[in-house]
Structures are given as structure tokens and as C-alpha cells.
Amino acid sequence: MYISSLRIRNFRNFLSSKFMFKKGVNTVLGENGSGKTNALFALRLLLDESLPRNITKLRDSDFCRNLDDWKGHWIVISVDFEELSSHEGCQILKHDTGHMDNSEKGTLTFYFRPCLRVRQALFEANGNADLSQQVIDDIKIDDYEPIFTGRANADFLCDKAYSELVGDFDNLVFPDPNNQDFKAYGVKLSPLHEEVSFTFVKALRDVVSDLKNYRNSPLIALLKGLESEISDEDSENITTLVSDLNNTISELDEIKQVSSGIQNTLHKTVGYTFSPIIDIESSLPSELDKLLQKLSLTVGDNYVDGYSGDLNELSLGGANLIYVALKLLEYERKQEADKAAQFLVIEEPEAHIHTHIQKTLFENHAINKTQVFLSTHSTHISSVAKISEMNILGLDESKVDVFQPATNLNPIECGRIERYLNATRSTLLFAKGVLLVEGEAELILIPALVKKVLGISLDELGISLISMDSAFFEHISNLFHSNRIRKHCAIITDFDTSITKLPADKTKDNEYLRSCRNSQESGVIRKRKLDEHTKDNPYIEAFYAQHTFEVDFLIADNVVEAVEVLESIYNKKAYIKKSKALLEDKGVDVYGKEILRLADKVGKGWLSLLITECVSSETYIPKYVIDAIAFSCGNKLAPQVIYKMCKYRLINPMPxxxxxxxxxxxxxxxxxxxxxxxVEFTKQCPDDDLSYLIGLLDR
Incomplete structure (x- = not known):
């Protein structure tokens, strides 16, 4: 059996979210603060026996902050099981959670809800809005109760079902708690911790202290019960040796002298009548189970020098690896038990672990039969993960959305995307918005333009800029859709309109004109395909340079920057003078041809790199690039971000x-x-690039 979905209502930063899971490894991706830890904790609340028993008594801070008021609302967390077979290990789980429809599906649900007294009071107040509101206002967190049920078939993520089964908070109408629909709510049961094997490897931050802490150390967990596997003879010999050692230490003259000194001091201070009797004895435990708990790790960073010492001497990365190894060994031990299922949950394994080890750790568990849940913001791990096994968390103005990027994509389409998502390009999975560009020229120059002109980086805007190397626009942009990743993806490409007038009769073309015509025809075909691809999809849009990126950069009135790079390309003044004259010509057929010649001479990437060294706050960003940036932000930017850009513009030269x-x-x-x-900035600087950007935003 395996978990096919996790549904969360009103818990922490999840107002109404659904995760979809597959057999094998499942990856939960997301930026910092998006809720990866909360999602895994929701899963643990249902299945992890290592959590304290009172952990299900939640706090008011556990309610979603997007609720107007938590009082009266329910926290509902459900997992759906698939393939609940008649295997002996699954029988209890199927009996308790299996749906009564002859399927092999089941549901386990955790509710944190007001107690019966409060729910009864809410029901009895129906029709009296003031009384209902008074009951809600008087609710305390101690009025809540945690319960588990099996077989619930209601979808509490549906607002209509939530209103009917929990309450309509807009109209203050609440259901009768004595007429529960057991088919909807499920049948009350005890936690099912004993029926599954669940191992949790937490985010690796302060591992050394955990390894030394008696309660938290995974080594202690492995050593517990080990005494039963040691022979009676060995156990008796060890006990005898420890007892003899205790006696030997206690009888040392130096120890006796300290003991006698303390006793004499007490006699002198309080007298013999009130003085307690003091002695110092060695108290190493002779019981084998307690003695084993005193064992500790000695470690070294590598096999080269053979040195082994205290945990404090180990690098943080080495300590993390040891911690992971101990937890995985604990997990392997649990696999030996005949459980209904084995779950391994690993939180952010990338912390302080080398890139190659991240990939190895992930790929090794990808072939394991156990269902694995792994949260990460590592681009290296995400680059080897299958998009069909991903859940991506998106954070927008404190609201969390959960995306399944492979929804309605066939295996061939998924495979194409996965092959293309290397560690650099997989950043698009974490971004708030995405810019897909043709090649290295845009990849190099656009970030420099944004930083120099607007005073803020694309990273600060949450935008990931990805070079597609003139291909795969359709394949990668397929990820962004209302059914998949609900973030905005802008495609920046060239329309390739000829920079020179073409004769009506193509047979009159010379070699140069033929090249211009071929590029123009390719641009028309490209635009037609992209426009068709983006049609009816609000999350992707294509933005075109009228000619090419380099030519349109000059059209935006950036000839000065292009001329400045000539000294880095030529040594002879005559060549510089000639090229400068061509670049400063008024005709696009002249300066366009020259900038493209320079790009061909030194390479588009190198030319862009040279131009970035000349870009300043007085440079203009081509309008279609600003259009694309606005779209990739969802036409929304925080006022604080816009204000920062305004201040930057005012303290730097503006053209x-x-x-x-x-x-x-x-x-x-x-x-x-x-x-x-x-508003004042846009009023006083109406022609500025920033004012143009602000005009595109929904404010």
C-alpha cells in the first residue's frame, strides 16, 4: 500500500491544499517559508509514533493565518491510501480505514475541532446571529479536541462540504453534532501508529548536539533492546567487570580523602547531630541495558589519516552524514517488522551536504520499495527528481498553493522536461516567476540591465531567468498552466523581421538578403507556433524583439553603450572609427547590420558581456523586456519593492x-x-523605464 494524497485544511500556512503522491520517492519543493516543514509535520501527525502523544493537542497558532478568526473552525488533515490488499500486515489498516465500496482505497483523518458542548451551542444558536457570534467569541483553545477517524469520504477542501459539515461562518449556520454523517466524517478510531513503520529524518542543522543528547540521539534508539541479543555469559562477565571497576574506583585513597574532607567540613559546620553522611562511589550502571546507553561515537572526517576523535572535532557535513546514516539504519531495522507499509520522511537533506552526496542520497532511495517523502529547496536534488513525483509549493502574499507539475502531461512530455532540467534550469521550479530566453546574450545582458537601471536584481524580484538555447520553449513552458504550476512564465524571443527592405521577388535576393528573408520567415513561423501555444493559457505569454535582441537593444536608444565596447574589440583607431560611424547611423538597416556583424565577430555572449560593463542607470531597457518582466511577476510587485526602485532612480542619473x-x-x-x-514618481518622471513598468502593474 502507499499514500496517494495528503489533504490539509486550515493548518498553519495551508488554508486548503492537496498533495498528490506516487509509489517510490516523492519530492516536496518550495522556497523558504512556503510550508515544506508544515506539510511533512501534517503527515507525521497522522502516522509518526515518535511524536509525543500530546502533540495532537494543537495551539491557536496552528490555525491558518489566512482565516479571519480561528475560533470555531476545524483543522482537518487526511491521507488517502491506495492498494490496501488483503495481506496480513494491511488487514487492520484496511478494516479501520478502508472504504466500504469493494475498492482497495482507504482514508485516515485527523480533526482538531471544538468539543461537543461548543458544537451543540453553535447549533442551538442557529437563527440568532448575535448569539452565534457570542458563542464563537467565547471559544478558547482548551475547548478543542483532537480525534482520528477512518473511512471519511467528505472532501473538506471543498468549501460547500466544509460549510455543511463544519459550519457556514458567513451566515452563522452550524450542523447538529448529534446527527453526524459517519460516511462523511468517518468512524472514530485510535491512532494507527502500530500498523505502519515511519522514520523521520529531520532537517540537519544542529546535529552534533542531537547526537550527544540522550533523548534525540538516533544511536540511542538503535542501542535500545540490544541487551537481549547479548549472551547470558557475556552479559554476566560485563556486569562483574563493571561492579569490580566501581569498587576499585571507590576505594582509591584519593577518592576517600575527598569524601573524608567533605564529611569533616560538614561536622565542623553543623555538628554531628545534623550532619548528613557523605561518601563518594563510582556509579557506572552494572545493568547491561543502562550501560549500553552510555556508548558514544568516535569519529573522523576520512580514512586518509585514520584519526578518530570526539564529535565536536568533526566537520558539520560529516556529522550530518553520520546522523543520516543512523536514521537510515533505524529505518532498515523497522523494515524487518511485518507492517502494512514503510514510510521514510527526509526533511531538507541538502543542508551542509555536498552536491554529489545530495544526488547519491536521492537516487539511492529512488530505487527503494518503501514510499519516501523528501522536502527540499536544492536545485541539485530537483534536477534529478521526476516531475511526476513532485509537489511544488508556491507562496503568494502569504497564501500557499500546491502544484503538481505533471498533471495532464504524458510520459513523453514529462521525460523531455526532466532531461532538460539541470541544476541551473531547475531553479524555475522554485521561482515566483520565470523568464525563458533564447540564448546567452539575453542571459548575460538582461540581469545587468535590470540591476543597473532599476537598482534591483531579478533574484530580488523572485524571477528565474533561464536560457533555452534556442529550443524547447513549448516543452518547458508546458509546466506553467492552471492545472500544473500556477506561476507566470514569460518567453522572450526574436520576431526576426528583416532589418533591410526585401524585394517582392525573392529570386532577386543576394546571399545577404536571402539570409534576412529566411530569418524573417522563421520568425513568422516561430511566432505563429508560440502564439498558438500560449493561447488560452493565462500563465504563459511570448514577448518579441521586433528584429533581434542586439538590434532592439540599439533601437531602445543604447548606441552609446555599443560604441563604448569598440575599444575592447579593436586595436586600430580606423576600425573603431568606421564601426562607430555605422552604429551611429540613423538607419536600422545600417546600425542593425553592424551590431550583428560585431556579435558574429566576437560571439553573442562575449559581446553581451562587454556591453554589461558599459550599462548604467542611463541605459534603456527595451520595452518588450519590461513587458515580459511585468508579466512574469504576475503584474504585481510589493509597494516596498517599487518604492526602493523609485529611490534608486532618483539618486542616480536618469536619461x-x-x-x-x-x-x-x-x-x-x-x-x-x-x-x-x-504616484509622484510616475507623475514627475512619466517617460522613465520604471514609470513604464509601474504602469503595467495591477496596483
Whole structure:
């Protein structure tokens, strides 16, 4: 059997979310703070016996912060099982959770809900809004109860079902708690910890202290019960040796002198009548089970020098690996028991672990029969994960969405995407927005333009810029869809309109004109395909340079930057002078041809790198690039981010605006009203690139 889905309602940062899982390894990806830990903890609440028994008594802070008020609401966490067979290990689990429809499916649900008294009071107050609100206002967290049920078939993620079974909080109407629909809520049962094997490997942060801590050390967990496997003869010999050692230590003259000194001091201080009797004895435990718990690890970083010492001497990465190894050994021991299923949950294994080890750890468990749940924000792990086994968390204005990137994609399409997602490109899985570009010219120059002109990096905007090497736009952008990753993906490419006028009769083309015509025809075909591909998909859109990226960069009035790089390309002044004249020509057929010649001469990537060294706050960003950036942000940016860009523009040279005293003074006088400052900036600097960007945003 395996877990096919996890459904969470109102728990921590999950208002209403569903995770879909497969057999084998399942990866939960997401940026920091998106809820990866909370998702795994929800799974643990249902199945992890290592958690304290009172852990299910949640706190008010465990309710989703997107609720207007937690009082009266329920936290509902459900896992759905598949392939509950008649195997002996599954029988109890199937009996308790299996649906009564002759299928091999089951559901285990955890509810954290108001107790019967409160639910009864809410029901009796129906029709009296003031009384209902008073009951809700009086609810305390101690009025809540945790329960587990099996076989529930209600979908609490559905708002209609939630209103009917929990309560309609808009109209203050609540169901009768004495007329429970057991088919919907499920049948109450005890936790099912004993029926499954569950091993949790937590995020590796302060491992050394955990390895030394009696309660947390996985070594102690492995040593418990080991005494039963030691022969009686060995056990008796060890006990005798420890007893003799205790006696020997206790009888040492030096020990006796300290003991006698303490006793004499007490006699002198309080007298013989009130003085307690003091002695010092060695108290190493002679019981074998207690003695084994005193064992500790000695470690070394490698086999080269053979040195082995205390845990504190080990590198953090080495300690993490030892911790993981101990937990995996604990997991292997649990596999020997005849359980209904084995689950291995690993939280962020990438912390302090080398890249190659991350991949090895992941790939080794990918072939294991046990169902594995692994959370990560490692691009190296995500680059070898299958998108069909991913759940991606997206965080938008404190709201979490869960995406399954392979939904409705066939295996061939998934395979193409997986082969292309290397460690660099897989950053698009974590980004808030994505820019797909043709090649290295855009990859090098666009980030520099944004940073120099707007004063903020693409990373700060949450945008991942991915070079597609002139291919695969359709395949990769397929990930972004209302059924898959609900984030915005902008495609930046060239329309390749000829920079020179083409004769109506193509037979009159010379070699250069033929090349221009072929590029233009390819651009028309490319645009037609991309427009068809992006049609009816609100999450992807293509943005085109009228000609090519290099030519449109000059069209945006950036000839100065192009001329500045000539000295890095030529040594002879005559060549520089000739090229400068061509670049400064007014005709696109002239300067366009020259910039493309330079790109061909030194390489597009190298030319872009040279231009980045000349880019400044006075450079213009081509409008279609700004359009793409706005789209990839979902046409939304936080006011604080926009305000930061406005301030940057005002303290740096701006090509379209010279007198900045007036907006500067306004910013100084209204620094607590950033929205007013943004409006003033656009009013005073209407032709600035930033004002153009702000105009594209939904504010």
C-alpha cells in the first residue's frame, strides 16, 4: 500500500491544499517559508509514533493565518491510501480505514475541532446571529479536541462540504453534532501508529548536539533492546567487570580523602547531630541495558589519516552524514517488522551536504520499495527528481498553493522536461516567476540591465531567468498552466523581421538578403507556433524583439553603450572609427547590420558581456523586456519593492529626467506614505523605464 494524497485544511500556512503522491520517492519543493516543514509535520501527525502523544493537542497558532478568526473552525488533515490488499500486515489498516465500496482505497483523518458542548451551542444558536457570534467569541483553545477517524469520504477542501459539515461562518449556520454523517466524517478510531513503520529524518542543522543528547540521539534508539541479543555469559562477565571497576574506583585513597574532607567540613559546620553522611562511589550502571546507553561515537572526517576523535572535532557535513546514516539504519531495522507499509520522511537533506552526496542520497532511495517523502529547496536534488513525483509549493502574499507539475502531461512530455532540467534550469521550479530566453546574450545582458537601471536584481524580484538555447520553449513552458504550476512564465524571443527592405521577388535576393528573408520567415513561423501555444493559457505569454535582441537593444536608444565596447574589440583607431560611424547611423538597416556583424565577430555572449560593463542607470531597457518582466511577476510587485526602485532612480542619473529636486523633496516629506511617493514618481518622471513598468502593474 502507499499514500496517494495528503489533504490539509486550515493548518498553519495551508488554508486548503492537496498533495498528490506516487509509489517510490516523492519530492516536496518550495522556497523558504512556503510550508515544506508544515506539510511533512501534517503527515507525521497522522502516522509518526515518535511524536509525543500530546502533540495532537494543537495551539491557536496552528490555525491558518489566512482565516479571519480561528475560533470555531476545524483543522482537518487526511491521507488517502491506495492498494490496501488483503495481506496480513494491511488487514487492520484496511478494516479501520478502508472504504466500504469493494475498492482497495482507504482514508485516515485527523480533526482538531471544538468539543461537543461548543458544537451543540453553535447549533442551538442557529437563527440568532448575535448569539452565534457570542458563542464563537467565547471559544478558547482548551475547548478543542483532537480525534482520528477512518473511512471519511467528505472532501473538506471543498468549501460547500466544509460549510455543511463544519459550519457556514458567513451566515452563522452550524450542523447538529448529534446527527453526524459517519460516511462523511468517518468512524472514530485510535491512532494507527502500530500498523505502519515511519522514520523521520529531520532537517540537519544542529546535529552534533542531537547526537550527544540522550533523548534525540538516533544511536540511542538503535542501542535500545540490544541487551537481549547479548549472551547470558557475556552479559554476566560485563556486569562483574563493571561492579569490580566501581569498587576499585571507590576505594582509591584519593577518592576517600575527598569524601573524608567533605564529611569533616560538614561536622565542623553543623555538628554531628545534623550532619548528613557523605561518601563518594563510582556509579557506572552494572545493568547491561543502562550501560549500553552510555556508548558514544568516535569519529573522523576520512580514512586518509585514520584519526578518530570526539564529535565536536568533526566537520558539520560529516556529522550530518553520520546522523543520516543512523536514521537510515533505524529505518532498515523497522523494515524487518511485518507492517502494512514503510514510510521514510527526509526533511531538507541538502543542508551542509555536498552536491554529489545530495544526488547519491536521492537516487539511492529512488530505487527503494518503501514510499519516501523528501522536502527540499536544492536545485541539485530537483534536477534529478521526476516531475511526476513532485509537489511544488508556491507562496503568494502569504497564501500557499500546491502544484503538481505533471498533471495532464504524458510520459513523453514529462521525460523531455526532466532531461532538460539541470541544476541551473531547475531553479524555475522554485521561482515566483520565470523568464525563458533564447540564448546567452539575453542571459548575460538582461540581469545587468535590470540591476543597473532599476537598482534591483531579478533574484530580488523572485524571477528565474533561464536560457533555452534556442529550443524547447513549448516543452518547458508546458509546466506553467492552471492545472500544473500556477506561476507566470514569460518567453522572450526574436520576431526576426528583416532589418533591410526585401524585394517582392525573392529570386532577386543576394546571399545577404536571402539570409534576412529566411530569418524573417522563421520568425513568422516561430511566432505563429508560440502564439498558438500560449493561447488560452493565462500563465504563459511570448514577448518579441521586433528584429533581434542586439538590434532592439540599439533601437531602445543604447548606441552609446555599443560604441563604448569598440575599444575592447579593436586595436586600430580606423576600425573603431568606421564601426562607430555605422552604429551611429540613423538607419536600422545600417546600425542593425553592424551590431550583428560585431556579435558574429566576437560571439553573442562575449559581446553581451562587454556591453554589461558599459550599462548604467542611463541605459534603456527595451520595452518588450519590461513587458515580459511585468508579466512574469504576475503584474504585481510589493509597494516596498517599487518604492526602493523609485529611490534608486532618483539618486542616480536618469536619461529622461534631469531636474529631480521636486520628486526628491516629495519623497523626503512623505517617506511614510510610499504609495503617494510612487504616484509622484510616475507623475514627475512619466517617460522613465520604471514609470513604464509601474504602469503595467495591477496596483
Amino acid at each position: 529622461a529626467f534631469k531636474d529631480k529636486d521636486k520628486p526628491k523633496q516629495f519623497f523626503a516629506d512623505n517617506k511614510d506614505d510610499i504609495n503617494a511617493c510612487i
